[in-house]
Amino acid sequence: MKNKNSMKKCINLQFMMVAAGAILFISISSTLLFYTIFKNQVYDDLKAYAHVLCEIDDRNLFQDMNYNPQEDDLRITLTDAKGWVTYDSIADQETMVNHKERPEIRRAMEHGEGMAIRTSDTMSMHTLYYAIRLPEGNILRIGKDSGRIYHILRNTVLLVLVLSVITLGICILLSHFLTKRLLTPIEELTENLNGTGQEEIYMEIQPFVQRIKEQHINLLNNARIRQEFTANVSHELKTPLTAISGYAELIGSGMAGEKDAAHFAKEICQSSERLLTLINDIMKLSELDETDVFHEKESMDLYMAALGCLDMMELQAQKHNVTMSLIGKSCTIHANKSLMDELLYNLCSNAIRYNNRGGSVVVSVLQEERGILLSVKDTGIGIPKEHQERVFERFYRVDKSRSKQSGGTGLGLAIVKHIVAQHDAEMELISEKGKGTEVKIWF
Numbered sequence: 001m002k003n004k005n006s007m008k009k010c011i012n013l014q015f016m017m018v019a020a021g022a023i024l025f026i027s028i029s030s031t032l033l034f035y036t037i038f039k040n041q042v043y044d045d046l047k048a049y050a051h052v053l054c055e056i057d058d059r060n061l062f063q064d065m066n067y068n069p070q071e072d073d074l075r076i077t078l079t080d081a082k083g084w085v086t087y088d089s090i091a092d093q094e095t096m097v098n099h100k101e102r103p104e105i106r107r108a109m110e111h112g113e114g115m116a117i118r119t120s121d122t123m124s125m126h127t128l129y130y131a132i133r134l135p136e137g138n139i140l141r142i143g144k145d146s147g148r149i150y151h152i153l154r155n156t157v158l159l160v161l162v163l164s165v166i167t168l169g170i171c172i173l174l175s176h177f178l179t180k181r182l183l184t185p186i187e188e189l190t191e192n193l194n195g196t197g198q199e200e201i202y203m204e205i206q207p208f209v210q211r212i213k214e215q216h217i218n219l220l221n222n223a224r225i226r227q228e229f230t231a232n233v234s235h236e237l238k239t240p241l242t243a244i245s246g247y248a249e250l251i252g253s254g255m256a257g258e259k260d261a262a263h264f265a266k267e268i269c270q271s272s273e274r275l276l277t278l279i280n281d282i283m284k285l286s287e288l289d290e291t292d293v294f295h296e297k298e299s300m301d302l303y304m305a306a307l308g309c310l311d312m313m314e315l316q317a318q319k320h321n322v323t324m325s326l327i328g329k330s331c332t333i334h335a336n337k338s339l340m341d342e343l344l345y346n347l348c349s350n351a352i353r354y355n356n357r358g359g360s361v362v363v364s365v366l367q368e369e370r371g372i373l374l375s376v377k378d379t380g381i382g383i384p385k386e387h388q389e390r391v392f393e394r395f396y397r398v399d400k401s402r403s404k405q406s407g408g409t410g411l412g413l414a415i416v417k418h419i420v421a422q423h424d425a426e427m428e429l430i431s432e433k434g435k436g437t438e439v440k441i442w443f
Contacts (some may be wrong), residue, residue: 011179012172019171023164031157038153039128043115046130046142049074053140054132073145075127079105081137099139104131108139117146229394233282240271240278247271281411284342295336295422302340302374302443303330303365309344310363313352321357322378324348328365331372333443335423343419346412347376347439354437355380370442371426377438383431391429392417 053076069076069089078087083100085093099105107114108131116129131141247264250256256264303326310324317324333340344363351361355378364375383391390396394414420427420441431437 008179012175015175016172023167027160027164031160034156035153042128042144043130049142050130050132050140075143077141079139104129105139108133240275243271244268284415297334297336299332299334300337301330302333303328305340306344306363306365309348313348317352320352322352322355322359324361326363331365331367333372339419343416346416350412351376351378372443374441379436382433382435382437384433388429
């Protein structure tokens with residue numbers, strides 16, 4: 001519970017930091033934008049005033065003028081072409097110094113007009129100035145005290161701050177709500193991995209939750225398979241070991257006669273062979289289960305590999321009175337040769353072991369549109385339809401008594417399935433009870 005609360009607080013804090021950063025950025029940007037727009041508007045107004053005043057004869061410019069510019073925080077100044085003040089609406093022009101070095105007046109002399117924001121030496125106030133050169137060369141300058149601008153700007157900043165605080169509060173509430181809604185399904189999933197009662201979740205996290213459920217199911221299945229596998233291995237190992245131990249004890253105690261001792265020794269030998277075969281198959285499955293084990297592949301002739309397998313299994317086929325044949329032609333595939341030999345051995349061994357006496361096994365290697373086909377077909381006992389989907393499971397046997405009598409470990413087809421998957425091939429099982437089985441693999 002402590003970890004869950006810490007995670008919620010961490011996500012909430014991150015959401016709030018992002019929201020606060022975004023609000024701060026927008027607030028500063030909005031304030032600067034408003035200031036720039038307002039400043040430009042003031043300059044446009046000053047420029048308009050100046051153009052109106054330019055139309056008045058400058059000699060009578062301010063004579064008999066009842067309007068006081070100070071009422072609108074305006075200052076009007078007129079200088080001659082050399083920068084000496086001839087009129088100022090606030091100060092006595094006689095006491096004022098030459099203004100030709102003032103930035104706005106200098107620009108007006110050079111370019112016809114000029115603007116500047118600076119502290120006035122006369123009024124000791126921050127002022128916005130606009131100056132324009134008159135046709136006679138005189139300079140008309142209009143200034144506006146920035147105090148009102150800053151007052152408006154201050155009010156604007158206060159308004160923005162209030163709105164920012166309100167917005168941040170709303171973001172905090174939304175963050176808390178969204179975090180709770182986002183994490184609740186995940187928390188419930190950790191407590192109930194079956195995922196019941198989790199219909200109301202975000203569409204965006206549904207794949208994530210579904211993936212966790214699938215992984216949980218896979219883990220349970222894998223655990224069940226491992227448990228079954230361990231139990232089956234223990235059972236399969238116990239049978240031959242018990243037989244070996246029992247027969248060896250009888251021989252060692254001297255209770256068995258010469259004839260019985262020979263029979264017991266033969267049984268010990270058969271159980272040992274079965275035990276070794278079982279161990280080899282278990283080791284092979286463990287190797288195939290390792291996903292990080294790399295099986296080097298090469299170009300190989302599948303037809304020649306099948307021919308070698310038939311030669312190797314000739315004695316086993318004769319022992320079961322089964323005939324074997326190979327049809328097809330040379331076909332090259334990219335595969336691991338030892339795994340292909342293992343695959344061929346397991347398929348052919350099953351086809352012989354579960355065949356009828358006098359039956360046959362036909363191995364085919366053909367080039368088809370779907371790919372290179374390897375087929376192993378027998379005339380054996382066949383597999384009932386209800387068992388066909390499970391015959392590739394480990395230790396699964398259709399006829400357990402016959403499997404043990406024939407020496408099968410129940411792992412052959414599981415190994416075949418792994419090898420097929422390792423080579424990205426496709427496999428199909430066709431079988432009918434009493435008529436035989438065919439396994440097709442396309443590379």
